[in-house]
Amino acid sequence: MVAALWPEPQRPLTFLAGVRGPRICGPPNYSVISESHLSRYGVPWLAAALAVAVLPASAQVKITEVMDLRAAFPFGARRGESVDVLLVGKHITDPSRLLIEGDGVRVESLAGIGPTEARTRLSIAPDAPVGRVAMRLVGRFGITDPIPFVISDLSEEREQEPNSGMAEPNRIASLPRVVCGQFNPAEDLDRFRFRATRGRPVTIAVESFVLDATHSIGESRGRRNVDPVMRLFGPTGKRIAECEDFHTPDPLIVLRPEEDGEYVVELQDLGYEGNPAASYRLTVTEQPWLTALYPAGGRRGSVVPVEGVSASGEVLSGTVTSRTAGKLQFDTLVGAVNTRPFLVSDLPESLEREPNDKPVEANPAEVGSVFNGRLARAGDTDGFALTLKAGESISVEVMADRELHSPVDLMLTVLGEDGRQIAQSDDSQLAYGLESRDPELQFTAPRAGVFTFVLKEMAGRGGAECVYRATVKPLTKGFHLTTWWDNVLLKGPGGTGALLGLVRRELGFKGAVRVRVAGLPPGYAGAEGIITPAQTSVLLTITAPPDAKVGDVVPFYLEGEADVDGVRQVRRAIPRAQRDQDGETIWKPSTGCLAAVGPVTEFQLRTPVRKLIGKPGETVIIPLEIDRVPGYDAAFAVNAVQCIFTLGGSPAEFRATMPVPQGARKLDFRLDLPANLKPGDYTFAIIRGMGHDYRIDRPYPSTPLIHLKVPGADL
Amino acid sequence: MELLGVLLLTAEACLGPAAASAADPARLEVDPPKALLVGPLAEQQISVRLIRPGAGAVDVTQRVSLAGAQPAVQFQNGVISARKDGRYRLTLKLASGRSAITTGMTLDVRESESARPVSFAAEVVPALTRAGCNQGACHGGQFGRGGLKLSLLGYAPEADYAALVRDGGGRRVNRTRPEQSLLLLKATMAVPHAGGLRLPEGSLPRRILSRWLADGAPAPLASEPSLTGVSASPSAAQMARGDRRQTRLTAHYSDGRTVDVTRLALIQSGSEGVANVDGGGLITAAGSGIAPIVARYQGKVAVVRVLVPFPRPAVPLRWKTTNLVDEEIGRGWERLGLRPSEEATPAEFLRRVSLDLTGTLPTRAQLDQYLQDAATRPDAPDRLVDRLLQTEEWVDFWALYFGDLLRNTKKTSGEKGMWALHNWLRTSLRDGKPFNQMVGELIGGHGSTVQDAAANFYNAAATPEDLAETTSQVFLGIRLQCARCHNHPFERWTQNDYYGLAAFFPGVKRKQSPTEVLVLHTAEGKVDHPRTGSPVKPHTLDGPDLEPDAPARPAALAEWLASPSNPFVARTVVNRVWGRLMGRGLIEPVDDIRSSNPPSHPELLDRLTEEFVRGGFDLRALMRRIVTSRTYRLSSRPTRANEADDRYYSHAISRRLMAEQLLDAISAATGKAERFPGLPASYRAISLPDPSLAKVGLLDTFGRPTRATVCECERSNNPNLSQSLFLLNSGYMQNRIADEGGRIAQGVRAGASAEELVRDLYAATFTRYPRPDEMKRSLGFLAEAQNIREGLEDLLWTLLNSQEFLLQH
Incomplete structure (x- = not known):
């Protein structure tokens, strides 16, 4: 049982009480529908808690790890049904709560099985919206990044092993049907048989990559996305089709049967890898399977007429209601079996009009609007024209590959009135620090006039599903904020966790930015830090109140403020969630930031110091208290961490590291301020780190943020 | 007459008995019958033959003399030169005792006393080449020698002139005293010269160089006939x-x-x-x-x-032919005087064609089936071939072959790209896609390397030069590499040709994004000639130019390569397939096609190529044509008469099994399949898409290529000591033979008789059953073994180490 492994010898009864009544609150744009509290396991919990007291103390101590939820199996369910779901991840020991971001899904139970698996039972409301919800797990090591969970209106079943042999495929009794499967273990091959009728097309679609399934558990050879390969065999056993990728690494085949009969679909992972997290959904349907909605978004509150493009060639018509700005919805149309992403903004929207291939034909557009288009045929190019004043700055952000999974790699080119190229963008790295194939550029008009923005596909691809949205906004001097990740672990009641805020300065703004943690419920202390002009990030901390309960989850956000040419500018940070894709870390915008109170697994760091004054060349002493859990005597190092990223590769203004001897409970941390330290305000915290490694990708204990003032002229 | 008599006898000895006829007197034949000498240094080599009707011809060039006094004309060792203009009627005489046979020829001489200067490009450079001055080992090397750098074999006359006359302060040429020119002094060893004597006294190159220096070392003319x-x-x-x-x-x-x-x-x-x-x-x-x-x-x-011809065979060739392969091969034997070995046995044929077409040893059941078929049906071989050509093993084996040529690896293409190209190869082969279409798709491939898997071709070679060399060697069978730095020394291809081919590729770009790799064909980029610095227009070998910035350069190249009229592609793949099946290409090495490396059977190559093109570039049809020929079915056992033949196919050519064939054969014979980590159990060595996916010592020991180059020579089938030791002593072999789940252990557990087990082992290794003497020896050996299982393991070890198992024969 979970509780047996959570050492809280000081307050076992409080712990039990805590799990009965977790407190959740948050701002209006964040909703947590349900969580699992363990109260239903009260009696067994008590027994387990008592067991804690008699377990050897050394057995209770766990090294800090990063919690990682990778997949659910099945990866979805039918509304109106209850389903047992296996959650697969890393270090998801002792999950206390499963958070659902979305409507219509209730967690009936949650139980940890081991460090890589947990089991939950979900109940899907009959009127739950078809689409996706997101799930996060809360546990000993914090909160995981979210994973998707699909809500459909189709009959769903699970694969039954063994189904690898040609003579033993699972039978799909009727269509449409969803089969949830796994590539597990390695070299797994899954086969499914269904009946098709001559003249009635059948779409066979796999979703795995788009659900972020990866091979990253246990003995897997590398953190790689699941990459399914599909083969289709006809009634005579002859292979009739094969697909590796269809717009994304997930395959899709449209079967147009020339004869009635039994067909077999075979699935494998490209590299024959397999593990419990390698989940997929296989949909076999005669109904349309949407590959795009066009337009691919709309203005909040509007009812948008859309065209649904399907894999089998049918075109559906319908409307989508744009619900919440800034969100990615998943919508469907009547007749279709799946949903497609739909982006909602708060800006006016326009639709391209062909022909607009040549600059003279470019569609007029406005700054502060969204231009929707698609490259409808191979070789198509689309242009829209903006009339700008001299020196007017705008940002143009194109969404196609990101979120929409549109099968295009776009290049954005800006032409002047003379047709000459002025600017160009291919792959953007600006948005959230996320590298993608979509272009984005910031453009300042060199003179007044009409500028044509041309979108072209790198390989000349085109088709009805090649949709995109180009958001044009005025660019103002100032800054933008993002978070390094969207969740923080606070180690124990009164404990402190650290996170990073990242700033991007624009149009020549060079000043300092004050960033604070906001939106916390009463009792939680969010620090306010300073990103100096020489830096692009800042360390911030959140401290839980002494009476916080282990298992509490609270929302927060980061807010930045700066003086931009005498005008106060305030911005809220865009939260980012981290995912792995083919061995690389990628970032995606998330719905909001969360802090969770976890148990103390090693120690807590405390200091009474909140403010300091120091001069360049001086040494300041910060007394530390190391509140170790019983049995944890290890030596370790602590570091003064100011920030991680700086401009131009220059080092942080100061840094220091000191060893904490074995068993030590107090330490006077010496911080030598550099002789050339510029006057101004600085913020830093002292964190347990890995030697001189200042990364804080693990939720190590931290002191609250400390403010250092270096007297002299302000920065 | 005595000499003539001798000549007659000699002719008879060479050409067989024939009656000399007094009605057909011997005569001399001179080639050329007319010659024209222009210039003071001109000379003419002639060839004189004594024709004896019924007794053939004998070359007597070195033995004829010039009859009559011709003071202005010199004749020595068959070389004629003249000092005075005019028309001369020359009489050539072959003396024989008191009689002689003569013939005449006409010689015109012009400008023999002309002051026309020696042409640097047309005369001096060839003289230097003949003297060996500009060979790669000397002044024609990359860095020259002794401070003098000449173009290799004289491909750049202007540069050579500058080097000789202007470089080094002009110290090599002495215009005041030409005979003291350092160039001459060195080459004649009048002063020490590391290169030795290059211009012997009286040699034509010496005369040319001396004259040129005496003329004042004139520069190459602006326009000379080429x-x-x-x-x-x-x-x-x-x-x-x-x-x-x-x-x-x-x-x-x-x-x-x-x-x-x-x-x-x-x-x-x-x-x-x-x-x-x-x-x-x-x-x-x-x-x-x-x-x-x-x-x-x-x-x-x-x-x-x-x-x-080989020593004349005693028996006439009885060679019934219904296949063009047999026709042409037979014709070659007739000309060469070769006679073929007997045909292979049905079991030998089964083993050979299974390995050649599918890389796989037949099973015992297949052996029994085929022996039965062969005993009752004359078309059994053809039926077997048709069946093998439709198997998945055929697809696997030839995907392996083409994967080697295309250098398909995870390292160059990433995992997705590697699998995509491998699956494209398999699908193309399985579906019988015309080979020229495959080539066109590879060169024209662009876009996503997953959606257009053929575009992965562009992963293995990065620069336009690499792509030119790869394209040329893989699809045209031409090793163009030499022409990168200088005109090809052995072939007509020039640097212009090399860079003209490279100029199709500078616009090829690769773009990597998180989920795909794009290959883009743009109009950007150009290739400059390394000597002139000017952009080179794309042109195919022997083809017209394109504009340098033409947008669809790879597409244009793809169209040329895929065209049925392309003179290289079909010929190259026909030769490759022939070489793979027959053990030796009609042109060898198979990817070194050049006029100085002609085919052993040019008519056969032409006919096969023509049929291949006419048949739509069908690889299966090509292979069928070859392996259904009688020539293919010949035994590998040579006769005394043809044992010296290693290239005219009078017997099958034995060669060692390829690494992958060998691994799979050992697996099949021992009953212990190899498991490749990360791949399903069904994968065999011949199905591996990329050598790096399976690090098995046996494969490397036996010469599996790593796909670092496109040369077929990267795969080594040469024997070496490591291979012998591996087979004899390695734990790998011992473990497989003795495995509890293996063939022997299972057979013993099943209670099979010793005789049956011996038959099983022979069938599994040699694809035949033991002869009575072999069975007797084997049973005797088993009887003496400690136990039957150990005895069988020793027997299997012996069989696996025998040539009959290790060789394709």
Whole structure:
């Protein structure tokens, strides 16, 4: 049982009480529908808690790890049904709560099985919206990044092993049907048989990559996305089709049967890898399977007429209601079996009009609007024209590959009135620090006039599903904020966790930015830090109140403020969630930031110091208290961490590291301020780190943020 | 008369008994019958043969003399020169005791006393080439020698002139006292010269160089007629062992002029064991076979094909042919005097064709089935071939072959790209896609390397130069690499040709994004000629130019490659497939096609190529044509008469199993399948898409390529000591033989008799059953073993280490 492994010898009864009544609150744009509290396991919990007291103390101590939820199996369910779901991840020991971001899904139970698996039972409301919800797990090591969970209106079943042999495929009794499967273990091959009728097309679609399934558990050879390969065999056993990728690494085949009969679909992972997290959904349907909605978004509150493009060639018509700005919805149309992403903004929207291939034909557009288009045929190019004043700055952000999974790699080119190229963008790295194939550029008009923005596909691809949205906004001097990740672990009641805020300065703004943690419920202390002009990030901390309960989850956000040419500018940070894709870390915008109170697994760091004054060349002493859990005597190092990223590769203004001897409970941390330290305000915290490694990708204990003032002229 | 008599006898000895007829007197034949000498240094090599009707011809060039006084005309060793203009009627005489046979020829001489300066490009450079000054080992090397750098074999006359006359402060040429020019002093060893004596007294190159220096070392002319080609006379010759034959080489110029350049050309034999040649073009037949005598002159090549029959066979060739392969091969045997071995047994044929087409040893059940078929149906071999060509193993095996050529690896293409290209190869082969279409798709491939898997072709080679070399060697069978730095020394391809091919590729870009790799064909980029610095227009070999910035350069190249009229692609793949199936290409090495490396059976290659093109570039049909021939079915056991033949297919050519074939064969024979980590159990060595996916010591020991190059030579089938030790002693072999789940253990557990188990082992290794003597010996051996299982393991070890198992025969 979970509780047996959570050492809280000081307050076992409080712990039990805590799990009965977790407190959740948050701002209006964040909703947590349900969580699992363990109260239903009260009696067994008590027994387990008592067991804690008699377990050897050394057995209770766990090294800090990063919690990682990778997949659910099945990866979805039918509304109106209850389903047992296996959650697969890393270090998801002792999950206390499963958070659902979305409507219509209730967690009936949650139980940890081991460090890589947990089991939950979900109940899907009959009127739950078809689409996706997101799930996060809360546990000993914090909160995981979210994973998707699909809500459909189709009959769903699970694969039954063994189904690898040609003579033993699972039978799909009727269509449409969803089969949830796994590539597990390695070299797994899954086969499914269904009946098709001559003249009635059948779409066979796999979703795995788009659900972020990866091979990253246990003995897997590398953190790689699941990459399914599909083969289709006809009634005579002859292979009739094969697909590796269809717009994304997930395959899709449209079967147009020339004869009635039994067909077999075979699935494998490209590299024959397999593990419990390698989940997929296989949909076999005669109904349309949407590959795009066009337009691919709309203005909040509007009812948008859309065209649904399907894999089998049918075109559906319908409307989508744009619900919440800034969100990615998943919508469907009547007749279709799946949903497609739909982006909602708060800006006016326009639709391209062909022909607009040549600059003279470019569609007029406005700054502060969204231009929707698609490259409808191979070789198509689309242009829209903006009339700008001299020196007017705008940002143009194109969404196609990101979120929409549109099968295009776009290049954005800006032409002047003379047709000459002025600017160009291919792959953007600006948005959230996320590298993608979509272009984005910031453009300042060199003179007044009409500028044509041309979108072209790198390989000349085109088709009805090649949709995109180009958001044009005025660019103002100032800054933008993002978070390094969207969740923080606070180690124990009164404990402190650290996170990073990242700033991007624009149009020549060079000043300092004050960033604070906001939106916390009463009792939680969010620090306010300073990103100096020489830096692009800042360390911030959140401290839980002494009476916080282990298992509490609270929302927060980061807010930045700066003086931009005498005008106060305030911005809220865009939260980012981290995912792995083919061995690389990628970032995606998330719905909001969360802090969770976890148990103390090693120690807590405390200091009474909140403010300091120091001069360049001086040494300041910060007394530390190391509140170790019983049995944890290890030596370790602590570091003064100011920030991680700086401009131009220059080092942080100061840094220091000191060893904490074995068993030590107090330490006077010496911080030598550099002789050339510029006057101004600085913020830093002292964190347990890995030697001189200042990364804080693990939720190590931290002191609250400390403010250092270096007297002299302000920065 | 005595001499004539001797000559007659000699002729008879070479050419077989024939009655000399007094009605058909012997005569001399001179080639050329008319000659024109222009200029003071001109000379003409002639060839004189004594024709004896019914007794063949004998070369007597070295033995004829000039009859009558001709003070202005010199004649020595078959070379004529003249000092005075005029028309001369020459009489050539072959003396024999008191009689002689004569013939006449006409010689015109012009400008013999002319002050016309020696042409640097047309005369001096060839002289330097003939003298060896500009070969790669000397001044023609990459860095030259002794401070003097010349272009390799004289492909850049302007640069050579500058080097000789201007570089080094002009110290090599003495215009005041030309005979004291350092250039001359060194080459004649008047002063120490590391390169030795290059210009012997009286040699033509020396005379040319001396004259040029005396003329004041004039520079190359702005416009001179260009060399359009060279021709050899004769272009083919059938000789008997010991025979000699004078050949002569003629240069043809764009102004219609022809010049004898025999004593300025570089002439060498492509097969010295069959025929060799001296510097004057005199060929001597030394052995039996076909030898190309290759003459190179200023980048042009001419070939004399010399055929020397094997010792005359006693029996006529009885060779019923229904297949064009057999027709042409048989014709070759007739010319060469070869006779084929007998046909292979049905079991031998089964084993051979299974390994050749599918890389797989037949199972025992397949052996039994085929033996039964072969005993009752005359078309059993054809039916077997048809079945094998439709198997997945055929697809796997030939995907392996083409994967090697395309260098498909995870390292170059990423995992997705590697699998995509591998699956594309398999699908293309399985579906019978025409080979020219495959080539067109590979070169024209663009876009996502997953959606357009053929675009992965562009992963293995990054630069336009690499792509040119790869395209040329893989699809055209031409090793163009030499022409990167200089004109090709052995072939007509120039640097212009090399960079013209490279110029199709500078616009190829690769773009990597998180989920895909895009190959883009843009109009950007150009390739500059390394010597001139000017952009080179894309042009195919022997083809017209395109504009440098034409947008669809790879597409244009793809169209040319895929065209049925392309002179290289079909021929190359036909030769490759032939080489793979028959053990040796009609042109060998199979990817080194050049005029100085002619095919052993040019008519056969032409006919196969024509049929392949006409049949739609169908690989299965091509293979079927070859393996259903009688030639293919010949035994590998040579006869005494043909045991020296290693290239005319009078018997099958034995060769060692390929690494992958061997691993799978050992797995099948021992009953212990190899498991490749990360791949399903169904994967065998021949199905591996990428060598790096399976690090198995056996495969590397037995020469599996790593796909680092496109050369077929990267796969080594040469034996070495490591291989022997591996098979004899390795734990790998011991474990497989003795495995509890293996063939022997299972057979013993099942209670099979010793005789049955021996039959099983023979069938699994040799694809045949033991002969009575073999069975007797085996049973005797087993009877003496400690236990039957150990005995069988020892027997299997013996079989696996035998040549009959290890060789494809």
